[in-house]
Structures are given as C-alpha cells and as structure tokens.
Amino acid sequence: MTDAEELRRRARELLAAHPPADTDRLDFLRARFDAGLAWVHYPQGLGGLGVPRSLQGVVDAELQAADAPDNDPRRIGIGLGMAAPTILKYGTEEQKRRYLRPLWTGEEVWCQLFSEPGAGSDLAALGTRAVRAGEDWTVNGQKVWTSSAHIARWAILIARTDPDVPKHAGITYFICDMTDPGVEVRPLRQITGEAEFNEVFLTDVRVPDDRRLGEVGDGWRVAQTTLMNERVSIGGMALPREGGMIGPVSKTWRERPELRTHELHQRLLKLWVEAEVSRLTAERLRQQLVAGQPGYEGSGMKLAFARLNQEISGLEVELRGEEGLLYDDWTMRRPELVDFIGRDAGYRYLRSKGNSIEGGTSEILLNIVAERVLGLPAEPRTDKDVAWKDLAR
Amino acid sequence: MTDLLYSEEEEALRAAVRDLLTDHCAPADVIARAESGTPHDLSVWKSLAEGMGLAGLLVPEEQGGQGASAREAAVVLEELGRAVAPVPYLTSAVVATEALLACGDEELLGRLASGRTIGALAVGLHTAPGAAVTTVRAQNGTLHGELTGIADAAVADVLLVPADDGALYAVASDAVTVTPQASLDLTRPLATVRLTGAPGRRVGDAEPAVRRALRAAAGLLASEQLGLADWALTETVRYLKERKQFNRPVGGFQAIKHRLAQLWLEVVNLRAAARAAADALASGEDTDVSVAVAQAYAAPVAVHAAEEALQLHGGIGMTWEHPIHLYLKRAKADSIAYGTAGAHRAALAELVDLQGP
Numbered sequence: 001m002t003d004a005e006e007l008r009r010r011a012r013e014l015l016a017a018h019p020p021a022d023t024d025r026l027d028f029l030r031a032r033f034d035a036g037l038a039w040v041h042y043p044q045g046l047g048g049l050g051v052p053r054s055l056q057g058v059v060d061a062e063l064q065a066a067d068a069p070d071n072d073p074r075r076i077g078i079g080l081g082m083a084a085p086t087i088l089k090y091g092t093e094e095q096k097r098r099y100l101r102p103l104w105t106g107e108e109v110w111c112q113l114f115s116e117p118g119a120g121s122d123l124a125a126l127g128t129r130a131v132r133a134g135e136d137w138t139v140n141g142q143k144v145w146t147s148s149a150h151i152a153r154w155a156i157l158i159a160r161t162d163p164d165v166p167k168h169a170g171i172t173y174f175i176c177d178m179t180d181p182g183v184e185v186r187p188l189r190q191i192t193g194e195a196e197f198n199e200v201f202l203t204d205v206r207v208p209d210d211r212r213l214g215e216v217g218d219g220w221r222v223a224q225t226t227l228m229n230e231r232v233s234i235g236g237m238a239l240p241r242e243g244g245m246i247g248p249v250s251k252t253w254r255e256r257p258e259l260r261t262h263e264l265h266q267r268l269l270k271l272w273v274e275a276e277v278s279r280l281t282a283e284r285l286r287q288q289l290v291a292g293q294p295g296y297e298g299s300g301m302k303l304a305f306a307r308l309n310q311e312i313s314g315l316e317v318e319l320r321g322e323e324g325l326l327y328d329d330w331t332m333r334r335p336e337l338v339d340f341i342g343r344d345a346g347y348r349y350l351r352s353k354g355n356s357i358e359g360g361t362s363e364i365l366l367n368i369v370a371e372r373v374l375g376l377p378a379e380p381r382t383d384k385d386v387a388w389k390d391l392a393r
Numbered sequence: 394m395t396d397l398l399y400s401e402e403e404e405a406l407r408a409a410v411r412d413l414l415t416d417h418c419a420p421a422d423v424i425a426r427a428e429s430g431t432p433h434d435l436s437v438w439k440s441l442a443e444g445m446g447l448a449g450l451l452v453p454e455e456q457g458g459q460g461a462s463a464r465e466a467a468v469v470l471e472e473l474g475r476a477v478a479p480v481p482y483l484t485s486a487v488v489a490t491e492a493l494l495a496c497g498d499e500e501l502l503g504r505l506a507s508g509r510t511i512g513a514l515a516v517g518l519h520t521a522p523g524a525a526v527t528t529v530r531a532q533n534g535t536l537h538g539e540l541t542g543i544a545d546a547a548v549a550d551v552l553l554v555p556a557d558d559g560a561l562y563a564v565a566s567d568a569v570t571v572t573p574q575a576s577l578d579l580t581r582p583l584a585t586v587r588l589t590g591a592p593g594r595r596v597g598d599a600e601p602a603v604r605r606a607l608r609a610a611a612g613l614l615a616s617e618q619l620g621l622a623d624w625a626l627t628e629t630v631r632y633l634k635e636r637k638q639f640n641r642p643v644g645g646f647q648a649i650k651h652r653l654a655q656l657w658l659e660v661v662n663l664r665a666a667a668r669a670a671a672d673a674l675a676s677g678e679d680t681d682v683s684v685a686v687a688q689a690y691a692a693p694v695a696v697h698a699a700e701e702a703l704q705l706h707g708g709i710g711m712t713w714e715h716p717i718h719l720y721l722k723r724a725k726a727d728s729i730a731y732g733t734a735g736a737h738r739a740a741l742a743e744l745v746d747l748q749g750p
Contacts, residue, residue: 270738380645
C-alpha cells in the first residue's frame with residue numbers, strides 16, 4: 001500500500017471512530033493529533049507519522065470532504081509556523097510531549113517575544129536580560145510587535161544570558177509563561193487605528209530552566225529555525241488569479257466605470273501583470289517544493305508581495321477619488337487575526353506599509369538574496385568580535 | 394494544471410544546446426560576424442537544425458518533425474537568448490513553422506522541419522498578434538510590392554507573404570529582392586523584401602496563419618528574453634565579484650547588491666511567466682492571457698537586465714569589444730518584436746475585462 005492510500009485509510013478510520021457531526025470540536029482535533037494526522041511529517045507520537053510533508057494534502061482533502069473541524073490555523077499561525085518547528089528541532093522529549101499537542105489543537109495559543117525597541121533588523125543586539133537564579137531564570141526587558149500576546153498562553157522568547165561575549169554568542173532561547181505575574185501586555189496602536197500587536201514588558205519574570213530550548217548561549221542558532229519558518233509562511237501561499245490585493249481593485253475597476261482614467265488604466269494593467277507573474281512565481285515555487293527541489297525563489301516572494309501590495313492599494317485609494325479621502329473606521333480594536341485585505345482601500349493602503357517591515361525588512365531581505373543566493377560579499381561587520389555590552393547604542 | 398518546471402528531458406535538451414553554443418558560438422565570434430557582411434551563423438544553424446533536429450520540434454512526427462511542443466522550443470530559445478546566437482530559429486522553426494501548421498502545408502513544413510530550408514514570415518518584426526499586417530498585391534498569380542522589417546529574410550530560402558487577396562503565398566527568395574537594413578539588433582538583422590511579379594504558391598488563408606504564428610512568437614520570445622536576462626545577471630554578478638575598486642570587490646557595495654538582488658527577483662518572475670506561456674502554447678489552455686502576461690512582463694525585464702549589466706560593468710560595458718552591447722541591442726529590439734509590452738497590456742485589458750475609460 002502506498003503512503004497516500006495508507007493515509008486515506010487512516011483518515012477514514014479517524015472519521016469513523018469520531019464522526020465530526022457528533023464529536024466535540026476539541027475532542028476531534030485531539031483524536032486527529034493522536035492518530036498522527038495533524039502534521040504527517042512530524043514523528044509518530046507527536047501528531048505525525050514521519051512521512052513526507054507533501055502528503056498532508058491527502059489527509060486534509062479527506063477530512064475536508066467529511067466536514068471535519070480544522071484547528072483554525074490562521075489564529076494559531078505563530079505556534080504552528082514558528083514555535084512548533086523550533087520545539088521539534090531543539091526541544092527535549094518532555095518538552096515536545098508537553099507543548100506540541102495543545103499547540104496544534106489551538107488549546108494553547110503562542111506568541112513570539114523576539115523584537116525589541118532597540119533591536120529590530122539587528123535582532124541579535126537584543127537587550128532583554130535573563131539571569132540564572134538557582135533552577136530558574138529571572139527575565140527583565142521589553143519586547144515589541146508581539147501579535148497574539150493578549151490571548152497567548154506561551155511565548156517563544158530570546159534573551160541575553162551573557163553580556164560579556166559578542167552579541168550572537170550570548171543569547172538563550174526560552175519558553176515563557178504569559179500568565180506569569182511579571183508579564184504585562186499593552187496594546188500597540190498602529191497607523192491603521194487598530195492594535196494587532198502588543199508591547200510586552202517583562203519584570204522579574206520567572207522561567208524554570210526546563211523551559212529552555214537548546215543550550216545556554218545557543219539561542220541565536222535556535223532562533224534561525226524560527227525565523228526561516230516565518231519567511232516561508234509569510235510569502236509561501238499559493239493563490240488563484242486575482243487572489244491577492246489585485247482582486248478588490250480589479251473588482252472596483254469593473255463595477256465603477258465612472259472612476260476610470262487613462263493614467264490609472266496604464267498603472268492598473270502594469271500592476272495586474274506583475275501580480276499575475278508573482279502568483280506564477282509562487283506557484284512555481286510550490287511545484288518545486290512538491291517535486292522535492294526547493295528553490296531559492298522563496299527568499300524573493302515576500303519582497304515582491306510587499307511592494308505589490310503597497311503599490312496596488314495606493315492605486316486603489318487614488319482610483320476611488322473623493323471616497324479615497326475617507327476612512328472606514330479609526331476605532332481602536334485588538335483583532336485576533338491579521339487581515340491584509342479585509343476592510344476598505346484606505347485600510348489596505350496603510351496596513352500594507354507594514355509588509356516591507358514585518359518578518360524582515362525589504363532592505364535586509366535584499367542583502368540576504370544578494371549574499372546567499374547571488375554569493376556577493378557580505379556587509380562589512382564591526383560588531384562581530386565586540387562584547388555585547390560594548391556595542392554602540 | 395500549468396506545469397512551470399523543467400522536465401529531465403528538457404534539462405537534457407538545454408545542456409546539449411548549451412554545449413554546442415559554448416563551443417561554437419562564443420561572444421567574440423558573434424561580434425566579429427556581426428561586422429561582416431554575413432551576420433548569421435549558418436554553420437551553427439546547421440548543427441542545431443539538422444544535426445540535433447531542433448528545427449522540427451513543433452512539427453508532428455508524421456509531418457517530418459520531432460513531435461515535441463512549445464515547452465521544448467522554449468528551452469532551446471532560452472539557450473539561444475543566453476548566447477545571442479545569430480540563427481533564424483525563432484523566425485523559421487517557430488514563426489514560419491506555426492504559420493505553415495495553420496495552413497497545413499505538409500510539403501513545405503517537412504522541408505522547414507528538416508532544417509535544410511529556412512523560412513521567414515514576411516511580416517514586420519514589430520507586428521503584434523492581431524495587429525494589421527502590410528500586404529502585397531496579388532495579380533494573375535504574381536506578387537507585387539515591398540515589405541520592410543522582415544527579420545532573418547537575408548538567410549531565408551522561402552518567404553511566406555500575405556497578399557491583398559487574403560491568402561498567404563510561399564515565395565522562393567531567389568524570385569524577390571532582399572536588401573539588408575542597418576538594424577539595431579546586430580544578431581537578428583532585418584531586411585526589405587521587394588516583389589516585382591514574383592510567382593507565389595498559395596498555401597492558405599493569411600489571417601489565421603499570421604495570428605497563430607505571431608502569438609507563438611510573442612509567447613516563446615519570452616523564453617529568449619529570459620535566457621538573455623539570465624546571462625546579463627549571471628555575467629554581471631560574476632564580474633562584480635572579481636572587479637575591485639576602493640580596495641573591495643565592487644559587488645560588496647550595498648547599493649550594487651540591492652540592484653542585483655532586485656534584478657534577480659525580476660528574472661525569477663520572468664522564468665515563471667515564460668514557462669507559463671510555453672506550457673499554455675503547448676496545452677492550448679489559457680493561451681491568449683498567458684502569452685500576453687509573459688510578453689507584457691518579459692520585455693521590460695530583459696531590457697532592464699541588459700541596461701543594468703552595461704551600467705554595472707562601467708566603462709568596459711560601453712566598448713564594442715565587450716559582448717554586452719549585443720545583448721542590449723537584442724533586448725531593446727525584442728521589446729518591440731511581436732508587439733510592445735504596451736500592446737500586450739492593451740490586449741490583456743480586453744482579455745481579462747479591465748477596459749479603459
């Protein structure tokens with residue numbers, strides 16, 4: 001029996017034992033995890049069966065056809081996309097067993113405590129301190145741009161454990177309990193009027209040493225696993241034609257002939273072509289991954305989509321003319337989901353400004369493409385051999 | 394589903410064509426030839442067309458061809474673009490061949506597929522699919538008139554000439570006067586064709602044949618532009634890792650790195666667009682949109698790549714001795730060939746229902 005047939009058989013077995021119509025959502029998700037059908041490429045006992053990731057689609061299709069509940073992946077994106085692969089790679093057996101199941105079912109939401117006011121692109125310069133206190137660590141510092149912090153049970157956290165060595169060497173990776181009394185979450189209002197993100201203040205937060213991921217001082221290497229997965233998940237989705245930001249503006253163009261001008265027409269067609277070509281590039285990347293030939297194209301997808309989203313939404317505001325002068329709603333909200341496309345053109349325009357900053361600025365990504373893909377010389381570094389405490393700040 | 398990858402057979406074909414061109418179509422030879430009276434390299438053409446059988450890729454086996462598809466022809470064109478090879482592959486093995494496939498002229502198709510006869514569609518290189526075409530006058534079985542901007546006419550044995558009676562005629566090139574025009578693109582030169590009572594053989598209706606030929610041309614030209622742009626990027630990156638100024642490799646300056654990374658993104662996108670167009674031409678699905686998207690995107694990218702290559706090479710890029718100018722001239726001419734990016738965007742406006750005011 002092929003892997004695909006075996007997976008189909010197991011999915012049907014799961015559905016028979018736990019008919020979605022008469023099963024509590026959470027019970028079904030737990031049963032799915034225990035059957036190894038959560039993420040099939042994960043090891044047995046941790047929600048998977050150790051088969052290739054490309055076979056996940058077989059399971060998903062079978063369960064979708066039976067109207068089975070999913071784990072609302074958009075709500076728990078940081079857990080699924082960033083925390084889980086890191087725990088899988090660096091966690092102890094005990095940590096994997098404790099955290100992965102409720103992470104996948106969505107019972108426990110995760111957030112990411114990486115960026116700081118003083119450490120953005122230069123993340124390794126971070127200054128949040130973790131000091132050893134017996135079997136625990138005491139953490140003090142400030143983190144920023146933390147989505148889901150207000151609903152999160154756990155955080156992945158990187159903190160400085162040794163200020164006397166160069167910055168990359170003195171970092172350690174932890175799992176932080178967001179219900180600790182020293183954790184204070186404040187909404188961070190952004191230019192759209194909403195607060196998708198938070199600032200997180202850590203004051204004498206206690207982290208037991210058994211919530212450390214990887215070795216002391218090895219946190220930067222551990223964090224690379226997290227960050228690589230972030231870029232894949234931000235740029236890697238396949239879309240139908242007109243599936244992205246170009247969809248709403250094309251719709252407006254078709255429905256509102258009175259708004260059309262020759263100049264806007266030329267810009268729209270150019271952007272339509274670029275959006276379609278980017279979609280094809282994303283599709284080509286997807287086909288490469290399925291065929292087991294990972295390409296470099298992924299590094300570029302986020303760059304391309306950021307610029308396109310900004311130009312397309314900017315065009316849309318202009319197209320709307322007098323209506324473009326209005327804004328749908330400035331009310332301060334704390335949405336649980338990030339939605340680049342929802343709401344009006346003005347929101348899309350403002351929100352897309354973040355696309356070239358979040359998850360690696362476009363400037364840093366261009367450096368990465370130039371150095372890792374094209375093999376051009378790295379930027380001159382003056383910080384490599386300097387102890388963190390002696391860096392300019 | 395559109396297959397945007399290259400198959401193993403396609404990669405093998407690429408490797409074979411690249412080997413041939415590396416050995417027999419070096420940049421210095423192409424430059425020297427461009428200045429001679431015979432810019433086309435007919436010995437390389439013979440190896441490609443007859444030796445490797447590539448002239449017949451688009452022709453079914455029962456008509457004397459290889460029975461392959463636009464996907465394979467696209468791979469050949471990528472490599473020809475990478476080498477700015479002065480051979481009439483696009484004009485004969487794609488454009489003239491597609492016109493004859495539309496007409497169903499088996500005898501002539503077989504000759505073109507063998508590579509021993511070179512054909513050229515006598516339609517100006519600038520003509521977009523669906524655009525109006527200049528015709529000659531048909532009178533008592535003979536043809537009269539002058540056509541300009543005919544690519545590779547200088548080496549064609551047979552010209553396919555649209556006439557004012559709506560028919561496409563096959564005309565032997567020794568029955569007409571072909572005069573080379575000083576052309577921007579040194580490696581795909583143009584010529585005027587003068588017909589003064591030349592005998593023509595009717596091969597079919599001109600309109601559908603020309604439309605089909607120009608659509609295939611526009612779609613597959615994107616692959617040539619991809620090869621060209623990929624050469625420009627690769628060669629510039631290679632050079633800037635070696636070239637030192639201010640005691641550093643020039644490729645280490647961030648202003649330069651970002652420009653090259655941007656260009657890489659464009660080339661990556663162009664590869665997806667060109668593969669989509671080739672696949673759509675092969676499958677017949679979504680062909681008009683895929684071709685228009687590819688050609689609307691490809692032309693500016695190829696020109697940008699060649700222009701960046703020139704600028705980032707500095708003074709050496711401005712010399713006749715360095716091959717960059719061959720690529721710039723080809724890229725700029727390609728941006729007009731078979732319709733400008735603007736013409737293809739205008740076509741798209743109709744195809745995807747985004748009409749102007």
